[in-house]
Amino acid sequence: MNLRKKFIKIKYDLISGTSVGGIIAILLALEVPLSDVIDLFETRAGTIFKKESWYNFGSPSYSHSGITEIVKEVLSNTEMYKNSKYQDPLDMEMQDIVLPVAVMTYDILSGSVIAISNRDTVRVDNKFDTKTFKILNAVLSTSAAPTYFPVCRFEGKLSGSENITTLNCVDGGIWANDPSLYSFFLRSIANNITPNMIYNIICFGTGKAHGENQRTGVFNAIKSGTTKALRKLTNGDGSIGWIAGENSIFDVILNSSTAMIENISGLLQKRGIVRYMKVQVSLSQDIQLDDVGSIQRQKDEVERSMIEERNKDLQRQFNRAVLRTYYNGLVTGNLNEQREE
Numbered sequence: 001m002n003l004r005k006k007f008i009k010i011k012y013d014l015i016s017g018t019s020v021g022g023i024i025a026i027l028l029a030l031e032v033p034l035s036d037v038i039d040l041f042e043t044r045a046g047t048i049f050k051k052e053s054w055y056n057f058g059s060p061s062y063s064h065s066g067i068t069e070i071v072k073e074v075l076s077n078t079e080m081y082k083n084s085k086y087q088d089p090l091d092m093e094m095q096d097i098v099l100p101v102a103v104m105t106y107d108i109l110s111g112s113v114i115a116i117s118n119r120d121t122v123r124v125d126n127k128f129d130t131k132t133f134k135i136l137n138a139v140l141s142t143s144a145a146p147t148y149f150p151v152c153r154f155e156g157k158l159s160g161s162e163n164i165t166t167l168n169c170v171d172g173g174i175w176a177n178d179p180s181l182y183s184f185f186l187r188s189i190a191n192n193i194t195p196n197m198i199y200n201i202i203c204f205g206t207g208k209a210h211g212e213n214q215r216t217g218v219f220n221a222i223k224s225g226t227t228k229a230l231r232k233l234t235n236g237d238g239s240i241g242w243i244a245g246e247n248s249i250f251d252v253i254l255n256s257s258t259a260m261i262e263n264i265s266g267l268l269q270k271r272g273i274v275r276y277m278k279v280q281v282s283l284s285q286d287i288q289l290d291d292v293g294s295i296q297r298q299k300d301e302v303e304r305s306m307i308e309e310r311n312k313d314l315q316r317q318f319n320r321a322v323l324r325t326y327y328n329g330l331v332t333g334n335l336n337e338q339r340e341e
Contacts, residue, residue, distance in 0.1 A: 013199075014100045016115070016183040018172040020206065022103030022142030026135065029101035029118075030078055044070055045292040060150050061290065064140050067149075071136050094118040094138055095131040102186065104172025104179045105141035108151065113175050114167075115186060116141065128167075129157040141169035148289060177254045178203060178261040184274060198275060201265065205280035207287065207301065281305040 017025035027037050047066040068090070075081050075089035086092055094101075095118050102117035116130045116138040130138075133156055140152040152169045176182050180203040188199060265276040282305050287294050 012100075013187045014102060014119075014183055016102040016104070016179050016186075017142070018104040018176050018179045019143050019145060021179070021204070022105075022172060023139055025101050025103055026097070026139060027074065029097050029099040030074070030080070031099065032074065032078075040070070040074070042295055045295060049290040049292050060146075061148050064150060064152070067140060067143065068136060071139050075135065090134065090136050092135050093131065094133050094135055097135070102179075102183060103138050103142040104176040104182070105138075105144075105152075105169040106172060106174045107167045107169050109166065109168045113172075114141075114169070115179075115182070117186075127159060128165075129159045132157045137169075141167075142172050144169060145171040145173070145289060173254060175257075178205075178258045180276075180278075181261045181265055184265075184268075198272065201274050201276045203265075203276070203278040205278060207281040207283045207298070207305075282308075 015025050015028055017023070024037060027040070028034070032040075044066075047070060049062055050066050051061065072090050075092055078089075080096055080098065081089045081092060084092065084096060094116060097118045100117075100119050102115040102119075105114050105116060106112070107114055110127075112127060114128060114130065116133055118131050120131065134154070137152060137154045137156075140149075141154075143149065144152045149171075152167075154167055154169075155164050156167050157163070158165055172179065180201050184199060184201055188197075262278065265274065265278075268274045269276045281302050283301050287298060
């Protein structure tokens with residue numbers, strides 16, 4: 001499929017995402033062509049992950065300046081900005097986006113899980129009037145991965161009033177690493193949509209490595225180290241093992257959350273409530289969040305994995321066709337005649 005300068009438009013109720021998925025969701029809701037979204041990540045990743053200091057160990061690795069620069073650039077080129085009242089594209093609000101979208105974040109001050117959306121109908125609680133949140137704050141909030149980026153601090157309006165409150169938001173992956181099930185809840189159960197409908201959920205993962213290839217960075221550096229003492233230290237069940245070991249506490253929390261979502265989605269599919277499909281690329285090695293030098297390798301991994309999955313799918317279709325032919329032959333009695341011929 002040629003994706004150049006095309007935006008894939010299909011009938012859907014909601015497009016949602018968390019972290020980088022949240023950024024992509026907003027870009028698609030802004031009707032940015034999918035090819036431009038791909039180009040953006042390929043060419044501007046270095047702007048997002050730009051080290052401002054190598055010695056400030058008490059602060060996040062990166063600032064918000066790179067993402068802010070890109071958001072301003074993207075918004076300034078949209079038709080909705082050109083036809084709007086705003087002088088500064090960074091003043092645009094979520095309600096200025098036409099297509100339905102929601103991105104996940106977590107407010108560490110109030111302990112609230114938040115789906116920042118441009119629709120009143122895409123909300124479970126009435127605490128925050130998220131449609132009045134600035135698009136920039138939505139992007140910074142959903143992608144504020146702890147230790148990588150600062151907490152996104154901004155003023156937001158409370159629902160049903162003109163009162164303003166301060167939010168301190170971090171990456172929605174804290175509670176919705178896979179937001180598909182929560183998104184389904186937002187658009188169905190919470191809004192009393194016809195219960196007899198079957199909902200289609202398509203979820204795109206960021207890739208997953210398995211076994212010995214699951215970890216990179218500190219773990220692999222220690223794993224390949226020369227001292228048995230270091231390797232033994234990280235293999236234990238103590239604090240160091242949980243932080244730098246093969247099964248870090250961060251990975252365990254995120255993976256278990258995702259597994260729960262997949263299990264429940266599978267059960268809903270068996271009950272005929274949803275049709276659930278997850279596209280998850282199998283990686284030969286884990287890739288760090290800020291590893292901008294691996295973009296080409298990531299593209300190669302995706303292509304390899306998609307080809308493998310396509311071949312498996314073709315094999316499954318072939319096997320089903322063979323079995324169907326064999327079964328039809330048994331039913332009609334033509335099997336022996338075909339063998340004799």
